[in-house]
Amino acid sequence: MIRFKLLTVLYIFSIGFCQSQETFPFVHIQKENYFDAYKNLSSSVDIYKGHEYENSFWQAYGSLSAFLGQYNKVERCYYIRDSIANQLPKTQRSIDVTESAISQLGLNEVYQEYDVVFFNESHHKSEHRAFLYNQLPHLLEAGYRFLAVEALNNHEWLDSNLVERGYPLYKKTGIYINDPVFAHAIRRAIKMGFTLIPYESDTFGAERASNQAQNIANGYSPEHGKLVVFSGIENNCKNSKYRKMGYFLREKLNLSSVNISQIVPRVQIVANQCKDFYLVESKNECQDYIIIQNQLKDTLNIPGWYRLMNFSYKSVSDFLSDPFDIPTLIQLFYLNEEDGVPVYQYLLEDNSLDNVLLAFPERGEYRLVIINDFGEEVSIVNIDNHNFIFS
Helix, strand or coil: CHHHHHHHHHHHHHHHHHHHCCCCCHHHHHHCCHHHHHHHHHCCHHHHCCCCCHHHHHHHHHHHHHHCCCHHHHHHHHHHHHHHCCCCCCCCCEEECHHHEECHHHHHHHHHHCCEEEEEECCCCHHHHHHHHHHHHHHHHCCEEEEEECCCCCHHHCCCCHHHHCCCECCCCCCHHHCHHHHHHHHHHHHCCCEEEECCCCCCHHHHHHHHHHHHHHHCCHHHCEEEEEEECCCCCCCHHHCCHHHHHHHHHCCCEEEEECCCCCCEEECCCCCCEEEEECCCCCCCEEEEECCCCCECCECHHHHHHCCEEEEHHHCCCCCCCCCEEEEEEECCCCCECCCEEEEECCCCCCCCEEEECCCCEEEEEEECCCCCEEEEEEEECCCCCCC
């Protein structure tokens, strides 16, 4: 009996010890390939339930789901995360934004008026990065030449060869840059000649915010052009009482600036579907405006907001005829990029789709890789799409 009780105590202790030693969820994204990270996170739901990392688990799993093109799953993961943190809105309301419709020309006039434009993003919303991709040519035309990006690795983790190389590396350039959509925004900014400013700080709270602002100020030369700052969530907040990066940077630069938030409360948007954007004056003391994209219809596995990037779609079946196992990870890479972030990828988890589309950003040479449910590369096909039609 004594031996049984001792074993029971040791067993209970070992459970507690193992739980306390559980891997911080984002390590899977930092250290593993996309498929292994998916396998490990998707099988760990019960392990993290009630754990101190439970909230971070759902954020990591949601972010990875975005990287894998599973956008419906992203919303479910973040809904659970917000439920755990008790951050869900009590009621859902409707907002009629019809009167706030704005053309691209109108948005360009806003850019012309200021020296610094702040955009923010939700870390699980790839469409926020697609908007940045979409706006880069217009910002360049309005005189912006510097792009400060919070998601880029910095200091000892800095991807120092990024601009020379011309494309981000998986597991090197930044956790959120592992999102193929974010990687495209970075590729485009480099190609267009923007000076990139990585500005993250490994400190916390107001010290982190102040250090971030100083990092941007150190990398920015106002005499050489205007500045775009792309930050996470409310880090661009201009209000002094919150002491975020946006406040400190304004104090340091003393230039005209505007805050345009992409983060929309969980509300039902009522809008004229003929317009591309809606620029709503913000009631949030941190922001000047909220920009809302029109909701476009999805095409199979490609979300409607992909049209912001004018990609061309082609069926996987145009290149491969064999049926897929479940799950299968379908990845498309530039042929000339070594260890680059995928051009497009989609995780096929069930047989609900009759067809799977690939998204091509431009004419060129690509490599299509199919990874089966064991994590093995079962097909590799080189694609020359110089004859594809692009919008």
